[in-house]
Amino acid sequence: MSPAHYPGSVRLYDTYSRSLVELPAVPGPIRMYVCGPTVYARAHIGNARPFVVGMWLRSWLRATGYEAQLVHNITDINDKIYDAAPGASAELAALATEWYLEDTSGLGLGMPDRLPKATECVPQIVHFIEELIETGHAYASGGDVYFRVASFADYGRLSGQKPDQVEQGEEPSTLKDDPRDFALWKANKPATEDTWWDSPWGRGRPGWHIECSAMAEDIFGPAFEMHVGGLDLVFPHHENEVAQSRALGHPFAQIWAHNGMLRFTGEKMSKSVGNVATIRETLDEWGREAVLVFFLTASWRKPIDFSPETMAQAAARRDTLRNAFTLAAADHDESGWPAFAALLDDDFDTPAALAVLHEWASAGQLELLRRGLRVFGLESLSERDEAPAEVVELAERRLAARAERDFETADRLRDELAALGWQMRDEPGGSYSLIRDS
Numbered sequence: 001m002s003p004a005h006y007p008g009s010v011r012l013y014d015t016y017s018r019s020l021v022e023l024p025a026v027p028g029p030i031r032m033y034v035c036g037p038t039v040y041a042r043a044h045i046g047n048a049r050p051f052v053v054g055m056w057l058r059s060w061l062r063a064t065g066y067e068a069q070l071v072h073n074i075t076d077i078n079d080k081i082y083d084a085a086p087g088a089s090a091e092l093a094a095l096a097t098e099w100y101l102e103d104t105s106g107l108g109l110g111m112p113d114r115l116p117k118a119t120e121c122v123p124q125i126v127h128f129i130e131e132l133i134e135t136g137h138a139y140a141s142g143g144d145v146y147f148r149v150a151s152f153a154d155y156g157r158l159s160g161q162k163p164d165q166v167e168q169g170e171e172p173s174t175l176k177d178d179p180r181d182f183a184l185w186k187a188n189k190p191a192t193e194d195t196w197w198d199s200p201w202g203r204g205r206p207g208w209h210i211e212c213s214a215m216a217e218d219i220f221g222p223a224f225e226m227h228v229g230g231l232d233l234v235f236p237h238h239e240n241e242v243a244q245s246r247a248l249g250h251p252f253a254q255i256w257a258h259n260g261m262l263r264f265t266g267e268k269m270s271k272s273v274g275n276v277a278t279i280r281e282t283l284d285e286w287g288r289e290a291v292l293v294f295f296l297t298a299s300w301r302k303p304i305d306f307s308p309e310t311m312a313q314a315a316a317r318r319d320t321l322r323n324a325f326t327l328a329a330a331d332h333d334e335s336g337w338p339a340f341a342a343l344l345d346d347d348f349d350t351p352a353a354l355a356v357l358h359e360w361a362s363a364g365q366l367e368l369l370r371r372g373l374r375v376f377g378l379e380s381l382s383e384r385d386e387a388p389a390e391v392v393e394l395a396e397r398r399l400a401a402r403a404e405r406d407f408e409t410a411d412r413l414r415d416e417l418a419a420l421g422w423q424m425r426d427e428p429g430g431s432y433s434l435i436r437d438s
């Protein structure tokens with residue numbers, strides 16, 4: 001613990017300054033913006049990580065006395081959506097948004113305070129682009145609009161790249177003045193793009209990066225405390241967000257908190273290599289508590305390896321923590337809490353905090369254990385409620401539907417159970433247990 005760090009203060013690693021930075025004093029506010037998924041398919045389990053990190057940070061900051069707010073966007077305008085559903089992209093985006101909300105609510109952590117969608121923010125985006133053009137940071141060209149990278153002296157600072165060596169991953173375009181420039185607005189391509197919006201530059205749609213600058217500032221204003229997202233978004237997405245907002249003199253995010261990537265058998269999980277387990281499949285196979293324990297096992301900004309083995313280890317840890325509540329409690333010793341809190345205050349060290357939870361489990365410190373589990377949405381491990389008759393009946397019907405391979409009915413019954421606040425967890429031998437959501 002460095003001298004600058006004192007009990008009760010929270011610090012996190014910031015990509016922009018490449019150092020641990022102290023959060024403003026309690027009660028803040030701490031306004032957090034998380035880059036959410038592009039909605040065109042069931043989200044894979046790696047997409048759950050920024051959601052979980054954001055929700056846990058909000059939970060911990062609130063427990064610490066902060067006024068913490070979490071905004072998590074939905075990218076529902078994007079090339080990937082056009083590619084995935086020619087002629088029906090809006091329908092797919094709406095459906096995949098529903099899937100994402102269902103799947104993340106299945107994690108049992110509650111939901112962010114706001115979930116803005118790009119499609120609901122187009123007038124604000126257009127206004128933002130107009131300001132960038134008026135101030136000389138952007139130019140219209142053939143129905144597109146591009147950000148002029150050379151106009152922003154700090155370009156490259158977040159990702160650590162030299163401005164003259166930057167390469168935008170987007171397709172090259174003869175409409176750009178400079179290959180480093182990136183699109184803020186793209187003219188409609190009628191052959192492949194079935195949605196568009198009117199703008200001063202003609203029919204088209206926003207680029208991905210400007211969507212996030214506009215959505216974050218629409219809700220929080222020009223300055224806020226924290227921007228969260230996967231490490232894979234540092235460049236170009238977040239570098240471009242910084243450029244767009246700071247070019248207009250907006251301070252934008254003070255702290256850049258980037259979560260590490262989820263890797264599947266050692267490789268970064270991606271559609272291109274076919275290593276995909278969805279959030280839904282993972283929840284169905286392992287249950288929400290094992291998924292959360294799994295995410296606790298690695299520091300939020302380090303890579304985490306997802307495999308049947310690591311998930312089985314997480315499930316075993318979950319069982320150890322749950323079984324502690326079947327044992328006799330020791331005399332309550334409050335003195336253990338400050339050390340646990342200090343671990344989370346110091347760059348949110350969940351592997352160390354998880355080790356303390358296990359110590360409490362084996363020492364019978366059940367009150368501390370329950371309180372610690374609550375921070376991570378795992379209080380349900382301490383509950384042994386009897387399920388009411390209607391819940392048992394729904395569970396029995398779901399078991400029967402699954403036996404008949406009627407997965408549609410089984411999914412519906414799962415949602416009905418969730419609406420009543422219960423989850424059904426598979427047990428060996430075809431039986432199940434019913435767990436109350438925390």
Ligand SMILES: [Zn+2]
Nearest residue numbers: 035036212237
């Ligand atoms: Zn974003």
